[in-house]
Amino acid sequence: MNPLSTADPVAEGELVCSGKGCRAEAVWGLLWNNPKIHTPERRKVWLACDDHRAHLEEFLGLRGFLQQVVPVGELERFAPDAQR
Numbered sequence: 619m620n621p622l623s624t625a626d627p628v629a630e631g632e633l634v635c636s637g638k639g640c641r642a643e644a645v646w647g648l649l650w651n652n653p654k655i656h657t658p659e660r661r662k663v664w665l666a667c668d669d670h671r672a673h674l675e676e677f678l679g680l681r682g683f684l685q686q687v688v689p690v691g692e693l694e695r696f697a698p699d700a701q702r
């Protein structure tokens with residue numbers, strides 16, 4: 619089974635790092651799940667540039683939320699226009 623199939627898709631053309639105040643292009647997708655509010659298969663996605671990957675990984679890791687880190691190219695994408 620593809621573990622990315624339950625990850626939230628990321629929009630085409632909006633791959634900007636989730637780091638606070640960072641506008642850099644994201645190269646990593648951090649898949650995470652908060653068992654208190656998400657079903658076990660759900661994967662939230664944070665995007666990270668090279669500079670912020672370690673910080674965001676640590677933030678999620680300390681809380682036990684981090685599941686997987688993948689290159690952004692492996693994330694499921696959707697075109698925003700196709701959703702409406």
Ligand SMILES: [Zn+2]
Binds near residue numbers: 642666667670
């Ligand atoms: Zn960044």
